[in-house]
Amino acid sequence: MYTRRAVVLAKIETSYGTDADPTGEANAILTGRPSVKGLSDNLERNFVSPTLSPLAPCKAGHTVEVSFDVEARTGAEPGTPPEISPLLRACGFEETVVAGTSVAYKPVSDDFESATLYVFLDGICHKIRGCRGNMKFVGEVGKYGVYSFSMRGLYAEPVDLPLPSAAYSAVLPDLVESATLKMTPEGGSQYIPVISRIEFDLHNELFRRDDVTREDGVREIMISSRKTSGVIDPEMVPAAAKNYWSEFRNRVPNQVVFGYGAAGATDKITLTVPRAVYDEVNYQDRGPLLSIQLPFICQYNLGDDELIIVYR
Structure with missing residues (x-):
C-alpha cells in the first residue's frame, strides 16, 4: 500500500452518528497525507499473583481520530461554500x-x-461517523494559507475498499501576499503592522459522552468549550507608533482583520477577531530585525463571534 494513494471524503450528517454516505464525486477534499489513530482507555488490572508479571489490560471507550492539512481556497464562485465547508x-x-x-x-x-468522514488509505477505508473537531489556520508570507484539522468520531474497524474516483475543486490556492492586515486597539487608531506569519486556533475542547447502552460505551463526541487564540509576529516599532507593551499591561483589546487573495478591491478570504488580547509578549529575531511574538486570546465580544471567517 502506498502512503500517497489516499482519499478523504466528508459530508454533514442529518442526525448525529448516522452515516452520511459521502461520495468521491460530491464530497472529496484535497488534503495532505491523513493520519488515523485509534484511541481508548487503558484499564490496568492491578491484582496480586505469584509473579510480578503484569496482567493484560482491558480496553474501553474506543474512538478514532483523523488529522490532515488542507489548502485554504475559495469556492468555485463567490457565494459558494469552499470544499472544507x-x-x-x-x-x-x-x-x-x-x-x-x-x-x-x-x-x-x-x-x-x-x-461522516471516509478516509481511504490505498486499499482500506475508515468510515468514521459522528466527527467533530478542531481547526487551525496558518498564513505565512509567500506560501498558501493552510488549515489543519483534527477530527474525532465513533469507532469502526476499517474495511477493504478500493480508492474511489475523486472530483476535486479546480480552484488554486492564493498565496499570502498583497494581504490586508489591520490592528485597531479599543479607543485607538488603526495600525498596519509588518508581519511574516499569523495563526488562528479554534481550540475546541472535545468531550467523550459515554453511554453503557452503546457499542464501545460511547454515545457522542461533544464540543464542550473553546478557547480560541492566535499568534502574530510584527516587527518592533517605537512606542509612539504602536505600544505593544502598554497594550499587554493594560489588557487593551485589538480588532484584528486579516485578508488575502484579493479579487479587485475585495479579499477572497478574511479572518476577523473583534477582541484580541495579548497573552504574552516575546522579542525575537527576524534576520537582522527585531520583532515581537504576540500570542493572543480571542475574547468574548457579543458572543459567538470571537473568530469570523468570510469567503468571497
Missing part, C-alpha cells in the same frame, strides 16, 4: 451563505453539527 461546520461553525456574494462562518454554542 463540512469540516468547518463539524468544528462548531455556523455557515451563512449569501448567494453570489459570500459565505461566512461564525462559532456557535449549541446545535453543533457533525460529519
